[in-house]
Amino acid sequence: MHEMGITQEVLTSVLEASQRAGATRINRVRLTVGGLTDVVPDSLQFAWECLTPGTPAEGAVLEIRETAGRSVCLECGTEFDHDKFDRRCPVPECGSFMSSVIQGNELRVDDVDVDLPETDASTDAT
């Protein structure tokens, strides 16, 4: 299950970023997963629950937003949504196989909600 490795990478980068920000706890992480990737959101969720205990992200909610696959036909210029198995242009008189993906291959962290220590002391940014 390669979602475990992906989740580990996401968790590592989230932990590093929150550490740099001086956060004490991570409350929520929002991810966007493209519908053309072979990533299964349920598996990400499962991996998240396996990997976060004992880290500042323990108990943090993982919100996963899935985007549809979207391509532009290189012959007629039509933009269309599609799944990962069929990228053919839907325009009947075109039906071209030549298309370029414009959305659906992404896997990124959109935002992370954290708790900061409740001190007024201005912390050094480094």
Ligand SMILES: [Zn+2]
């Ligand atoms: Zn077309």
